[in-house]
Amino acid sequence: MIDLSFNIAKNQRSFTQEGKPFFYLADTVWSAFTNATIEEWSEYLDYRKMQGFNVLQINMLRQWDASESDLNLQPFALMENGDFNYHALNEAYFDRAEVMLQMAVERGFIPALVLLWCNYVPDTWAEMFQKGNKMPLDCVENYVAYVVNRYSRFEPVYLISGDTDFPTERANAYYLKALETVQELSPTSLTTLHIQGRLREIPEVFAQHKGLGFYMYQSGHNSEFQHVAHEIAQHFYHKPEIRPVINGEPCYEQISYSRNVYGRYTALDARKAAWQSLLAGGGAGVTYGAHGIWSWHKKGKKFGIVEGEGFDSPYDWRMALRFEGAWDYSFMKYVFEMYNLIGIKPLDIILNNTGEIRAAGNENTIVLYVPVNTRVRLSINVQDYKFTTIDLAERRFAQTEVSVHEDRSMIDMHSFESDVVIIGTK
Template identity: 30%
Template sequence: MMLLYLVPSFAQRLPRLEVSSNNPHYLQTSKGKPFFWLGDTGWLLFSKLNREEAIQYLDDRAQKGFNVLQVMVLHELDVTNYDGRPALIDKDITKPNITRGSNPGNQLAYDYWDHMDFIITQAERRGIYMALVPIWGDIVKKGVVSTSQAAEYTTWLVKRYRSRSNIIWLNGGDVRGDQYTIIWDTIGRVIRKYDNQHLIAFHPFGRTSSSWWFQHAEWLDINEFQSGHQDYDQDKSEPAYGEDNWKYIRDDYSKLPIKPTLDGEPSYEAIPHGLHDGNQPYWTADDVRRYAYWSVFAGGCGFTYGHNAIMQMHKPEDANPAFSVREYWNEALNAPGAAQMQYLKKLILSKSFFDRIPDQSILVEPERLKHGYQAATRGEDYA
């Protein structure tokens, strides 16, 4: 089968990102400039928003200082874009549904991948990197994708987008790395084989870290963990860190080889504790701020924010919205937590960057537990 690789011209190229050689706990641009990952969660951006809505979303996130968006490429094998154009032919992951032309006014020409191209280009113009999840974990867990199919599709996807300047590869997708490991390892190896210019991370299941399985994988550049959406009383899984997301950073920070790490999915703003019961309290801006500062002060290379309505791009026409969502995506753009994330980024970038370390020893008071915990960080000339 002949696959076409259509890459539009770029108006602007962003600097390549890399792990810092000065301090591999952190990220930098190829010119050595500090890069603080401030992510937003827009999982269904490619499939739910039209061109005008995507521009509205990207403009807002750029204005609020976000520089990374975590987005699914394929949520399901039957995924379509905003007006029903399927990404795949016959739900076959090895058959991207590519049409001739890319005119958005022509339904016979403007396909799912053209729309994805458009959004990536618009993000690039706004200084935003796209952390792309090639295959969401649920697809793999259903057993409908073989290792060879995953390799063929990933090869095509990487060749299509490897020349883009604003790509980060986000393997996995809310899944444990010890399940279907051969597929996740294959995807990682294929990405690295065909693209040695972009960073690769792995987005794991709730209350786990990619370091549990892939710390020594040559393809993995950045660890992500998902501290998840459960409160202290709800979290019964090992290691039962509950809301203490800083503990995942502490664990990853001490591992060798040294790799940057960050909380890629803390509790989303405006989502119920534990996700599934709308009668539970909802996580607030106070909570997401706490997770952000805790994890970054503990040594994180950044932080990814999320909002219940925006991660699923909830719209009035949605028949089955998830997780007891209470507002639409465009109403949630100005949620207080989203507006406040930029201050953490500004704080970290206002100080010397690569000499920053976590250091609890500088605290005078005894260490407190749970919500009373105080995280401390310092550089050579600040604390």
């Protein structure tokens, strides 16, 4: 088995693997354990490995809004009314998950396992859609201990919560019990909280908890609030408790706008959310999502078995697997590794009247993301830097001229028609 040795870097802003900088490039594949056949899983893993992905975010339990599946796999025994009997684990389900994790780890992936998605916990926002079938609090420790003891050899990351809003002390007790169980049984495991879209605050009991390894947020799928991709990254970056920051759920490629709003997110939309996250404080990495992969959808099957957030139908998983946007995220990883940008610091040097253009840097490099073509005005003198403009749509590299006047600089309009990253190196 590959020795993953996945840890937080000494500066607390990024990750390392075997002592080397590690760019966290995850794919959202929540429903793999319940929906994917072993043969499909193998095909999926080979394709994502070829693209350079290195983390897989998977829901340990059934995803409440997954697509319909013929596999009929349940993590717990069922009662007469169809609810889970949380006191009776289905060993066959977890046996199969172990096989799938073994396959992933053998290919070099780090599993990031969600322990408690919000619909399993009382009082969360999911209550309006799924009122019953909650896990009793007294079952949380046994369930989490079972998962940790069984899968710790794979060195997974644990996403303690899934899509939660921390509404009450009763709900928070679930997540705290899960976090402390992981910490007790596997103190070296990295943990985080997958929180509700656009949420930027977590309760102090978690923010102050030594067992919490890094911050994860989601900029989400609401068309009115895509600006939070950079706003929330910046917010968590400046928290007094310093941890790596990851946008764990930007808008998925080809998912429709939430709340039954007409429209779908393109590869450009997903790319923009990612680059803005990375340069605003989330420079440890990012997570991709394809509408059809996260729910593991198959053509002809139902979507939204449980009424949810009003998303339009997904693509078949094989088609979604090959969306172009995944290559955009793969290219981000390539650029961050090539220019030594992992964990890069956000910079407040943009004079343009917009928050859409983002800047970040380290001792040798300045990086700018420009989503719409315009002159970019900087509040610093960059005469010691040589700049290159990267056309993100076609992945072309162009020489770039910069004019400098005293303590300010300007980069003229580029020659491309889409978004670009401009990189200056000393």
